[in-house]
Amino acid sequence: MNAIDTAIDVRGLNKYFGDKHVVKDxxxxxxxxEILGFLGPNGSGKTTAIRMLCGLLTPDSGEGHCLGYDITTQSDAIKREVGYMTQKFSYWEDLSIRENLxxxxxxxxxxxxxHIVDEALETLGLTSRSSQLARSLSGGWKQRLALAACMLRHPKLLLLDEPTAGVDPSARRDFWEELHQLAAQGVSVLISTHYMDxxxxxxxxxxxxxGNLLAQGSAQSIIERQRLFTYEIMGDRLMDISKSLEKHSAIEQTVIFGSTLHVSGKNPQAIEEVLSAEYYKSIPTSLEDVFIYLMKQTHDNYGETRDTL
Structure with missing residues (x-):
């Protein structure tokens, strides 16, 4: 694959803050x-990684390119062609949508x-609200304003840092429709999120x-590589059942989802022997099951990693 087809291609990036190794190789x-979802628990280095990619932070080691530019020596060129949307709404509350843009x-x-502002307003469905002050906007409309501001220069790459946090499901769905339309036009997107949907x-x-990249690929390939078998238990006393099952070596994790308990492990025969006293059924392992499993294998940067994945 040549550089024209690749928006981001980086290798071995490391970043330290003092003695804390925030991003590791x-x-x-x-x-x-392409839309790449960047996932992980809070404090895992996602924001630091995004800032290195767009030229706002220089990596301590590693190499690579963003939009064909060297991330260590051509950060100014990267900034001109990337749209970066931060976690926190960072526009002016006392200005209208149009005035902000x-x-x-x-x-x-x-x-x-x-013309450019009118085009952004039309594309993001903001024209009818263009005179509304930013301070009066709901989370979903603030999100649209922020995305419109990112798109003013028609960037080739969008870096979006948890843009839908605190936004209602309907607004999130609309936002994702916009992202897929942009991707269909050739815009690349890296987006961090905590939402499995x-x-x-x-x-x-x-x-x-x-700081550690534990998994990368399509959702299905990530699920398959973990080789987890998952079973669902329904009924009462789920918390008691969960605590009891955790004592068995065949059980890698138990997670309550509403009125059901998900039980996962590597050996289906051993799991079924443990579950013999319960009413259970085998279910496909979900992406959320896998990410909970991955998160449980790690500690934060001040602790130690329990397992090597």
Whole structure:
């Protein structure tokens, strides 16, 4: 695959803050028109990694390219062609939607600003609200404003850091429709999220836990590589059953989902022997089952890793 087809191609990225190793030997590839979901628990280094990719932080070691530019020596060029959306809404509450976009266009020194702003308003469905002050917008509409600001320069790559946190399900669904439309037009997207339904809408996933990249690939390939067998128990006393099952070596994890208990492990025969006293059925291992399993295999950067994956 040549550089034209690859938006991000980095190898062995490391970043320290003092004696804390925040990102460890990170290697990632994102292709043109691809949506990569970046997942992991809070404090795992996702934001630090995203900032290295867009030129806001310089890695302590490692190499690679973003949009064909060297991430260590050509950060200014990267910034001009990347749209970066932070976790926190960072626009001006006392300005209207249109005024916010016009101000950002001025900062970027874009020519024909009115046309560019009008186009962004139309694309993101903001035209009818263009005079509304940002402070009065709901989370979903603030999200659209932030994405519109990112798109003013028609970036080839979007780096989105938990953009849907705190946004209602309907607004999240609309946001993802926009992302897939952009991807169909050739825009590459790297998005960090904690929502499993969003993860399943990505073309590929990367799971990072406390600086370590533990899994990368399609959702199905990540599930298959863990080789977990999962069973569902329904009924009462699920917490008691869960605590009892955790004592058996054949049981890797137990997780309560509402009125059901998911029980997972590597050896289906051994699991079924343990479950013989319960009413159970075999179910496909879900992406959420796998990510809970991966997270349980790690400790934070101040602890030690229990298992090597």
């Amino acid at each position: 990170l290697s990632l590839t994102v292709n043109r028109g 016009d101000f950002v266009a001025r900062v970027y020194e874009l020519t024909n600003r009115k 969003e993860a399943e809408r990505c073309h590929k996933l990367a799971y990072i836990a406390y």
